[in-house]
Amino acid sequence: MQSLLQQLSTIHRLSAAAQQDLEKAFLPLTLTKNTFLIEEGKICRQLYFLEQGCIRGYYLSDGKEITHWFGFENDFVTSFHSFSTQQPATEHIQLLEGSVLWSISREKLLQLCEKHHNIERLLRMAYEKYYIRLEERFVKSQFRTAAERYALLLEQAPHIIERVPLGHIASYLGLSQETLSRVRAKL
Amino acid sequence: MQSLLQQLSTIHRLSAAAQQDLEKAFLPLTLTKNTFLIEEGKICRQLYFLEQGCIRGYYLSDGKEITHWFGFENDFVTSFHSFSTQQPATEHIQLLEGSVLWSISREKLLQLCEKHHNIERLLRMAYEKYYIRLEERFVKSQFRTAAERYALLLEQAPHIIERVPLGHIASYLGLSQETLSRVRAKL
DNA sequence: CGCCGAGTTGAACTGAATCAAGAAACGTGG
């Protein structure tokens, strides 16, 4: 719980009352490797905070799994599309390691937004932050070669190679596994 | 102004007081083709609503202009990274047609968020919407061929070809202009 | 011991980039 509050405070400072309500609203959750947090076709009603562990989001395209994001310690994860619109998810979210999470329902979160302007602001600022992060990733991947994209990933998440199978990283970078293997072979 | 209020109401319903304050805060602006709304290196302090016209955001990579988004009627536009963080912009924003816009300063917008929880919520929901839109674009471009990406764009914005030079569309799709021209030749 | 998933390596193929001309369309001034 400490790391959740800590992470929230890096986005926006909360009032004591808002913080207490949030503490009560998040429920702890420990899950094993390969568990699915969300499956395609189901409606996602929970937002998760990943305290410890590693997660991927992927979708199926022509029968192949395309990993389009990873979550690590201190990330908020969910299927944002489904969570926001309450339409069926188009992606799977799967644990890559046994993980410790905290969850809050959409309903509860919206109640807290209603009650504390404070929390609504934090959420707004969190979306801003995640929007900018996604935009940056988009810009930095277009018109870059395989080697450049891999080098950039290693810069941003040096630990990733030890924790995530190569095939998942390859599709995340928009490459085939064989190409990524060859890129790595050249150091 | 009518179309701005109309557009806001599709995101979230505002109180009369909040709506009135917003009406006062937005200033009208009419600019000619090729004007720059934002230039790389400058800090972006304004958010714009595009009532009429057409805009692109682009950045320079190896001396080449890469258009990474277009704005049309009823879009909110700014350099989100610079606007949110108040760091220098990494992109240019340029009018592709003479346009009618409304602008609000970051300072004023944050004041209004402070005053009306209502407006803070609308902004949070707007960010949600734009986040989802960006994510969808990302997913739909990765692992797609040139022809598929072009077909998808035409579905979503059939009018774009008559309003925007081919070269800009090509870089938006992650292609060279020559390739896009050949894709079009095959209908 | 043999299977299985994960990663590597090789050879052939291909979609798209690049380089290089040329053709159209456009706007501006005379």
Place this chain on the structure above:
DNA sequence: CCACGTTTCTTGATTCAGTTCAACTCGGCG
């Protein structure tokens, strides 16, 4: 309203990065 230069678009030839398919290696594990 035409002439000229500029910008925009097309077409061709060549090259290359990355895919695909297939075989092989390696380490872990029942």
